[in-house]
Amino acid sequence: MSVTKKHKSTSKKMKWLAYLILLIGSVAFLYPFLWMISASLRSLEEIAVSELSIWPDSWRWENYAKALTAFPFGRYFVNTLITTVLPIIGTVLSSALVGYAFARLKVRGSGVLFVLVLSTMLLPGEVTMIPQFILFKNLGMLDTLYPLIVPAFFGSAFYIFLLRQFYSRLPVALEEAAIIDGCGYFKIWWKIFLPLSKPALMAVAVMVFMGSWNNFMGPLIYINSDKWKTLTLGLAGFQGTYATDTNLLMAAAVVITLPCILLFFTAQKAFMEGLTFSGSKES
Secondary structure (H helix, E strand, O other), rough: OOOHHHHHHHHHHHHHHHHHHHHHHHHHHHHHHHHHHHHOOOOOHHHHHHHHOOOOOOOOOOOHHHHHHHHHHHHHHHHHHHHHHHHHHHHHHHHHHHHHHHHHHOOOOOHHHHHHHHHHHHHHHHHHHHHHHHHHHHHOOHHHHHHHHHHHOOOHHHHHHHHHHOOOOHHHHHHHHHHOOOOHHHHHHHHHHHHOOOOHHHHHHHHHHHHHHHOOHHHHOOOOOOHOOHHHHHHHHHHHHHHHHHHHHHHHHHHHHHHHHHHHHHHHHHHHHOOOOOOOOHH
């Protein structure tokens, strides 16, 4: 009995130690973001003397109004929304379709083709950057949003792999029953497999959102005119103009970061479910 109590006591101490380590790590990662919010609500004089403090003496909410009116935030927001929502739709649908084909269609050479698709993940982005730029230049798509949208509709090797793993674990009986009812492969994917893969699709959508919303290199390469700039590109220009106005710069950064934070808290559960591949094992 004493051994059991000692074991429970040791287990409880290790649990609290783990919580303490996680708390310290959380504070270390959370502090820069809290300081950014605090700086966005302060005057420049207060930022200069605040040191490590994160609690403003006076709350200057007008900093946000000044920051958002200092550059065409609405136009940049719409452009960012377009280059985020459409790539999500394109990547989710195309990757799901290709992933389903690799998982359920047993044809000669599919394994080799799947390995070839995965091998593209080994290529650095810098390798394809110039050929892709030349391609869009020849298509007359420079200084438009098309280069930031069109590639998403051709799938992504990583997301194809994730969805292929999910589809391969779904029961074969679902497919067999649908074939008996006269469904073709595309209808099976659209009517049965796509609805069942909502957790995995949500995980893909969240990752694509994070990548597209925070994309800076793409707009920097393809966009020149102010008309098509995104928030990340606009923030870089804002930083160059208002580099000394730290409070306004932090206010703009908070607003641009806010959608990612809200998405993290609202879609965290679905994101984790998608990554755990809760589909049952193939029978």
